[in-house]
Amino acid sequence: MTVKDILDAIQSPDSTKADIAALPLPESYRAITVHKDETEMFAGLETRDKDPRKSIHLDEVPLPELGPGEALVAVMASSVNYNSVWTSIFEPLSTFGFLERYGRVSELTKRHDLPYHIIGSDLAGVVLRTGPGVNAWQAGDEVVAHCLSVELESSDGHNDTMLDPEQRIWGFETNFGGLAEVALVKSNQLMPKPDHLSWEEAAAPGLVNSTAYRQLVSRNGAGMKQGDNVLIWGASGGLGSYATQFALAGGANPICVVSSEQKADICRSMGADAIIDRNAEGYKFWKDENTQDPKEWKRFGKRIRELTGGEDIDIVFEHPGRETFGASVFVTRKGGTITTCASTSGYMHEYDNRYLWMSLKRIIGSHFANYREAWEANRLIAKGKIHPTLSKVYSLEDTGQAAYDVHRNLHQGKVGVLCLAPEEGLGVRDHEKRAQHLDAINRFRNI
Numbered sequence: 001m002t003v004k005d006i007l008d009a010i011q012s013p014d015s016t017k018a019d020i021a022a023l024p025l026p027e028s029y030r031a032i033t034v035h036k037d038e039t040e041m042f043a044g045l046e047t048r049d050k051d052p053r054k055s056i057h058l059d060e061v062p063l064p065e066l067g068p069g070e071a072l073v074a075v076m077a078s079s080v081n082y083n084s085v086w087t088s089i090f091e092p093l094s095t096f097g098f099l100e101r102y103g104r105v106s107e108l109t110k111r112h113d114l115p116y117h118i119i120g121s122d123l124a125g126v127v128l129r130t131g132p133g134v135n136a137w138q139a140g141d142e143v144v145a146h147c148l149s150v151e152l153e154s155s156d157g158h159n160d161t162m163l164d165p166e167q168r169i170w171g172f173e174t175n176f177g178g179l180a181e182v183a184l185v186k187s188n189q190l191m192p193k194p195d196h197l198s199w200e201e202a203a204a205p206g207l208v209n210s211t212a213y214r215q216l217v218s219r220n221g222a223g224m225k226q227g228d229n230v231l232i233w234g235a236s237g238g239l240g241s242y243a244t245q246f247a248l249a250g251g252a253n254p255i256c257v258v259s260s261e262q263k264a265d266i267c268r269s270m271g272a273d274a275i276i277d278r279n280a281e282g283y284k285f286w287k288d289e290n291t292q293d294p295k296e297w298k299r300f301g302k303r304i305r306e307l308t309g310g311e312d313i314d315i316v317f318e319h320p321g322r323e324t325f326g327a328s329v330f331v332t333r334k335g336g337t338i339t340t341c342a343s344t345s346g347y348m349h350e351y352d353n354r355y356l357w358m359s360l361k362r363i364i365g366s367h368f369a370n371y372r373e374a375w376e377a378n379r380l381i382a383k384g385k386i387h388p389t390l391s392k393v394y395s396l397e398d399t400g401q402a403a404y405d406v407h408r409n410l411h412q413g414k415v416g417v418l419c420l421a422p423e424e425g426l427g428v429r430d431h432e433k434r435a436q437h438l439d440a441i442n443r444f445r446n447i
């Protein structure tokens with residue numbers, strides 16, 4: 001049995017779930033990997049000069065053993081997330097350290113500690129097999145997978161699964177990720193594939209949509225409410241394109257920061273009207289590598305007040321990190337919230353703490369989403385209330401180029417990858433629902 005036979009069975013209109021369940025599993029499959037013996041290949045280079053096209057490989061790999069509570073999924077499509085960029089440039093750490101640590105947890109997790117790391121934290125596809133103890137899902141189910149991997153053996157994670165001491169991001173801190181023809185997931189990562197979307201559209205939102213949902217909407221994050229002024233950095237990027245949609249759909253007032261007129265247009269087409277082009281307006285929050293310029297924070301804050309009719313920011317949706325964090329803390333209103341999930345430009349932040357404590361502001365750390373939050377975020381996609389922001393789609397062979405584009409900020413919204421799907425546009429089941437949302441679904445395409 002080869003992967004090609006599996007694809008044929010999935011694509012055949014006559015296949016039943018029983019047929020898929022009866023398919024023998026392939027011994028190997030193609031997967032995007034980075035190699036442990038190459039972790040030093042970029043030593044001495046600046047971050048921006050580390051080229052994912054050099055470190056990302058397409059390899060034939062053996063199928064991993066299926067354990068209890070797990071599922072093997074035939075991956076029709078995946079997407080590029082920034083965590084795969086981090087893995088491919090071995091920053092801030094080599095992810096092989098995560099695999100080694102996971103491998104020490106149990107006999108079964110040893111499988112993950114390999115000299116290659118199959119990366120990728122999103123997928124849309126079809127369940128091939130489930131392990132012992134899995135009842136909610138069966139072979140043939142069309143699914144997407146979120147990227148929260150938890151052991152749940154400790155009480156710490158039973159209120160909010162993100163707090164599990166063995167919480168990991170699948171395809172980043174675990175092996176057998178989604179940028180591959182087959183992926184291994186825990187069955188509690190599975191969610192129904194939105195039926196009005198193609199495989200590549202369904203694979204695009206998962207990670208960023210769930211993260212933006214927790215960070216901005218959930219009470220575990222900023223708990224956004226109607227009328228809030230929400231400053232969204234990178235408002236047309238991966239996270240930001242979902243944060244902007246959540247702000248608009250939730251009756252808040254997004255103030256979108258972008259770096260080009262083209263990106264400003266995308267935000268306008270989503271329905272936002274308060275937009276700051278950080279490039280055109282030339283904000284320079286740092287005078288040099290070690291000194292910030294509070295006058296620039298103030299100029300930025302004045303611009304926000306012009307756009308809001310004199311109001312300041314209730315919630316900052318932060319992720320650029322070092323470059324913007326001082327400004328983010330400054331422009332937040334008294335009692336407001338800065339919610340952060342990343343530090344793309346550097347994780348050693350500096351801000352003037354007087355503006356935080358004297359004005360009773362709060363900084364909230366947020367990371368991915370718990371199962372319930374991921375499910376709620378996916379439900380909004382399935383209902384057509386939030387839409388994928390897929391711009392460009394690459395083949396599995398070209399994943400290195402796709403990751404390069406994201407690393408160099410050459411992309412818009414989300415970048416998709418076809419894994420088993422032979423072409424774009426397949427997998428749509430509800431054409432009527434799709435027709436109602438077609439413009440929104442295609443908003444980011446080919447720009």
Ligand SMILES: C/C=C/C(=O)SCCNC(=O)CCNC(=O)[C@H](O)C(C)(C)COP(=O)(O)OP(=O)(O)OC[C@H]1O[C@@H](n2cnc3c(N)ncnc32)[C@H](O)[C@@H]1OP(=O)(O)O
Nearest residue numbers: 082083086091092093121147169207211341342343367368
């Ligand atoms: C969904 C998508 C998400 C994204 O895209 S996020 C962006 C990409 N992700 C990242 O950039 C994050 C990458 N990860 C990291 O950089 C590291 O992963 C962390 C900095 C988050 C953690 O570092 P580490 O070295 O893994 O863990 P330690 O907690 O620093 O543990 C080292 C030692 O320090 C001890 N320790 C921890 N807390 C304390 C404490 N409070 N007091 C004393 N010791 C402490 C531990 O036990 C351990 O010790 P022992 O080495 O001996 O085992």
Ligand SMILES: NC(=O)C1=CN([C@@H]2O[C@H](COP(=O)(O)OP(=O)(O)OC[C@H]3O[C@@H](n4cnc5c(N)ncnc54)[C@H](OP(=O)(O)O)[C@@H]3O)[C@@H](O)[C@H]2O)C=CC1
Nearest residue numbers: 082211234237238239258259320323341342344345367368
């Ligand atoms: N903790 C978590 O759960 C998650 C963390 N992340 C992390 O969040 C970060 C962003 O991810 P994602 O949105 O997918 O990435 P994208 O690259 O798709 O989007 C980020 C956007 O941020 C803007 N940006 C980048 N650098 C700067 C800067 N120095 N100053 C101001 N704006 C900047 C850019 O927009 P423009 O040029 O238009 O301003 C860019 O498009 C990554 O570091 C990622 O690892 C992502 C998802 C989950």
